[in-house]
Amino acid sequence: MDDSKPLNKAFSKVDLDGHNLPPSPAPSSPSNGRRRYALATELVYTETKDQYGASSIPVYQSATFKQTSSKGGDEYDYTRSGNPTRTHLERHMAKIMNANRALAVGSGMGALDVITRLLRPGDEVITGDDLYGGTNRLLTYLSSNQGIIVHHVDTTDVERVREVVSDKTAMVLLETPTNPLIKIVDIPSIAKAVHDANNKALVIVDNTMLSPMLCNPLELGADIVYESGTKYLSGHHDIMAGVIACNDTSLGDKMYFTINATGCGLSPNDSFLLMRGVKTLAIRMEKQQANAQVLAEFLESHGFRVRYPGLKSHPQYDLHWSMARGAGAVLSFETGDVALSERIVEAAKLYGISVSFGCVNSLISMPCRMSHASIDAKTRKERQMPEDIIRLCVGIEDVHDLVDDLSRALVQAGAVTITLDGFHAVGATAQDGSTSSSNDTSSEPTLS
Numbered sequence: 001m002d003d004s005k006p007l008n009k010a011f012s013k014v015d016l017d018g019h020n021l022p023p024s025p026a027p028s029s030p031s032n033g034r035r036r037y038a039l040a041t042e043l044v045y046t047e048t049k050d051q052y053g054a055s056s057i058p059v060y061q062s063a064t065f066k067q068t069s070s071k072g073g074d075e076y077d078y079t080r081s082g083n084p085t086r087t088h089l090e091r092h093m094a095k096i097m098n099a100n101r102a103l104a105v106g107s108g109m110g111a112l113d114v115i116t117r118l119l120r121p122g123d124e125v126i127t128g129d130d131l132y133g134g135t136n137r138l139l140t141y142l143s144s145n146q147g148i149i150v151h152h153v154d155t156t157d158v159e160r161v162r163e164v165v166s167d168k169t170a171m172v173l174l175e176t177p178t179n180p181l182i183k184i185v186d187i188p189s190i191a192k193a194v195h196d197a198n199n200k201a202l203v204i205v206d207n208t209m210l211s212p213m214l215c216n217p218l219e220l221g222a223d224i225v226y227e228s229g230t231k232y233l234s235g236h237h238d239i240m241a242g243v244i245a246c247n248d249t250s251l252g253d254k255m256y257f258t259i260n261a262t263g264c265g266l267s268p269n270d271s272f273l274l275m276r277g278v279k280t281l282a283i284r285m286e287k288q289q290a291n292a293q294v295l296a297e298f299l300e301s302h303g304f305r306v307r308y309p310g311l312k313s314h315p316q317y318d319l320h321w322s323m324a325r326g327a328g329a330v331l332s333f334e335t336g337d338v339a340l341s342e343r344i345v346e347a348a349k350l351y352g353i354s355v356s357f358g359c360v361n362s363l364i365s366m367p368c369r370m371s372h373a374s375i376d377a378k379t380r381k382e383r384q385m386p387e388d389i390i391r392l393c394v395g396i397e398d399v400h401d402l403v404d405d406l407s408r409a410l411v412q413a414g415a416v417t418i419t420l421d422g423f424h425a426v427g428a429t430a431q432d433g434s435t436s437s438s439n440d441t442s443s444e445p446t447l448s
């Protein structure tokens, strides 16, 4: 049977590859999806066609939908193919991300999986040398098992990308700021260089670290943007989710095909929770990044090497602010000593020792042991990931409490020397170049 032909009302649409597309979800349309108000307003403003005028989209907790005729083909038939709660979320996200189409799936990695299924064996992918560990793991799997050639280059340097881009390049995958080294990648320059060299190559941006509140990669030249909805979009660490957005409707159809074929669409309940979470994104992000700025300045002023794009000392400060509307709420700092970093992390009380970020609660972690442990030690060394690096993911708590708790943890861990003038980092990476060893516990202050 030729299954590429529309069979009946239920499969009236095929995508460019001839795949049958089920009837739902109806793609978000630019006409009903375009932003009209400031982002903070659009985040909370929604329109629904709910039969009772519910102001919050109901959870359509149903696997199947009764059809009005034996031909099927009503707007919804089966939740794997489409669900009204998910569609409502997807249309809202398309509006927020300034895209023609948004798709909601079960996690950020699920989103990258859907995107990379656009690849064919022999295709080449260019990506960074400082990447979230899970992204690195999926790309390594694709290169070992699926015949995809992956080039890891320093994407902070456009020339390094230009050197490897070719007619075999199918995707260029970027993160900015990178996780966890907080390096900045020039999306517009890379997108132009890649599209000039190969107009079929897709530029993909993982926007998890900034969220649509602070950056719109589609407006900077990206073809597809995705985010882990587990982070800022939902904001409470109570769901796993991923969102993909693009402006090319045929790409949207292809990715929707994969979502329906593999069954990774976001569940109705998680769609509801993500929809509820995203409404407070602006206010959360504003508070989180204000707190992060205070903590970054606090650590830097006490002699720690801090990586945060809100600090003028960040080597790519101007580049970051040319693309983004804020610095985000993830920063990392070094102590010069792994054991010392461990003591700081374990001494903190307000900051949960946890992977992830973007939550209302503040978190502290050691990326090389936790979020990025799936990158082997040799590769971490080659990529110059400091083993002692500590990542702070800042929440919405009272900033004085956050500073107090971090100060106490630094003192308790022996990370600072206390003088009459205050306290100062003892680690080898202190910004003033001092090399005093943190292993010299004779100089450790004691907690009063």
Ligand SMILES: Cc1ncc(COP(=O)(O)O)c(C=O)c1O
Residues within 6 Å of the ligand: 107, 108, 109, 110, 132, 134, 135, 175, 179, 206, 208, 209, 227, 228, 229, 230, 231, 240, 241, 242
């Ligand atoms: C930058 C970045 N992208 C993608 C992901 C994957 O998201 P998820 O955990 O929702 O699969 C993460 C973290 O997990 C991340 O930090």
Ligand SMILES: N[C@@H](CCSC[C@H](N)C(=O)O)C(=O)O
Residues within 6 Å of the ligand: 132, 134, 179, 354, 355, 356, 357, 370, 371, 372, 374
């Ligand atoms: N054990 C998990 C680690 C998830 S890390 C989550 C987040 N992206 C972060 O950077 O903290 C795994 O192996 O994926």
